[in-house]
Amino acid sequence: MTATPVLVLLDHAADGTLRPPVRELLTLARTLAGEAPVEGVWAGAQEPTAALPVLAAQGVSTVHRLVADADLHLSAVLADGLVAVLSATGARLLLAVSSFENKEAVARVAVRTGAGVVTDADGVAVEDGRVVTRKTVLAGSWTTRCAVTTPVALVTVKANSVTAEDVATPTLPAVVEHVVPVSDAARRVRLVERTERADSGRPDLGSAHVVVVGGRGTEGDFAPVEELADVLGGAVGATRVATDEGWIGHDAQIGQTGVTISPRLYIGAGVSGAVHHRGGMQASGTIVAVNSDPDAPIFEIADFGVVGDLFTVLPQAAAELRRLQA
Missing domain, CATH: 3.40.50.620 (HUPs)
Structure with a gap:
């Protein structure tokens, strides 16, 4: 050049x-x-x-x-x-x-x-x-x-x-x-209307350093996912199943047909690790998986895995992080 x-x-x-x-x-x-x-x-x-x-x-x-x-x-x-x-x-x-x-x-x-x-x-x-x-x-x-x-x-x-x-x-x-x-x-092409999204106070999903993701295992309850994300100052993401079910907006979907992310820390809660989701997050720096199924495919690519109930693991992690931050 x-x-x-x-x-x-x-x-x-x-x-x-x-x-x-x-x-x-x-x-x-x-x-x-x-x-x-x-x-x-x-x-x-x-x-x-x-x-x-x-x-x-x-x-x-x-x-x-x-x-x-x-x-x-x-x-x-x-x-x-x-x-x-x-x-x-x-x-x-x-x-x-x-x-x-x-x-x-x-x-x-x-x-x-x-x-x-x-x-x-x-x-x-x-x-x-x-x-x-x-x-x-x-x-x-x-x-x-x-x-x-x-x-x-x-x-x-x-x-x-x-x-x-x-x-x-x-x-x-x-x-x-x-x-x-x-x-x-x-x-x-003419733009006829633009609607600004309400500010969640969280970083943008595509550029966040930390992303906490909820999948089918949340059964529609994203409260533990959002709590941990807020403690870590991260963004909230989701799998295609979660967005298709209407549990969270489609703008949170991560994967080949959603947002591609590469955060320094990815935490997947109740995420199985289907190939179309992995295509949007596998470049993450450190991958942490929480899933009650020890055979979930996401454990194959996780740097750290927890076999357990996300509704128990995530609140405990959030509480411990708050204690350390205090």
């Missing part, structure tokens, strides 16, 4: 604060950029004012703020903006948090530009001038290396893949506006 900027898509909340995985991506971008600058892409109506101190601490030189007469939350409109920034900067690498929305947007960029795409990577390096990524496939049973052979690489990276670190000397990021030429194709 030549000394062109490394771009990072700056995912942020409605109040303009950066989502936690973005700091990880910026740290990763610095290791890949070498002497080249790290630059951010900001999409949304808000000014990036609240995020500038964090971006400065991460060594970002420039923030490219996208301005459009269409909703930048739509993947086609965002893709138009990303194409414009890639062209203006000459960047050959764009990093984004691995979310449903971002994967759809970079796929559109790839169609427009012929760039190579790798999604759900948990490692990125530059080798012999090429971007090489690491990712797990086949329900987490294989770890692969993928080299991007096209001039431009678009990579979505799983949360918790990198430890975020600030630079020794903060920068003073410049904000540059880009008026996005929205294509006719992007205007075919």
Whole structure:
């Protein structure tokens, strides 16, 4: 790769604060950029004012703020903006948090530009001038290396893949506006309504360092799961059975047809470990399983297993953690 900027898509909340995985991506971008600058892409109506101190601490030189007469939350409109920034900067690498929305947007960029795409990577390096990524496939049973052979690489990276670190000397990021030429194709879709989810006070499932998951064994009672998650400061997840039964919302589903997670600590309570669920969590750092069935498949991949009733084990664990925290 030549000394062109490394771009990072700056995912942020409605109040303009950066989502936690973005700091990880910026740290990763610095290791890949070498002497080249790290630059951010900001999409949304808000000014990036609240995020500038964090971006400065991460060594970002420039923030490219996208301005459009269409909703930048739509993947086609965002893709138009990303194409414009890639062209203006000459960047050959764009990093984004691995979310449903971002994967759809970079796929559109790839169609427009012929760039190579790798999604759900948990490692990125530059080798012999090429971007090489690491990712797990086949329900987490294989770890692969993928080299991007096209001039431009678009990579979505799983949360918790990198430890975020600030630079020794903060920068003073410049904000540059880009008026996005929205294509006719992007205007075919119109956002008519948006409903904000109620804030649970817990971290986002896809980026949480700790996730406590309930399965069929909860029989619909997620109270012990939620209690332990709150003590640990973690997120609450679920298997497909639990969401299909209506015990918890579908946005909590983890697996091949749900959210893919890679927390530092995964705790599965009453989770059997079916292959479609394992495909969404097997990259977790430490896996703890609590199940009354000693032959449950999840014990095959667990680092620590407890054969017991989750309604006894989880409250005891929560109580002990509270005692230690006190």
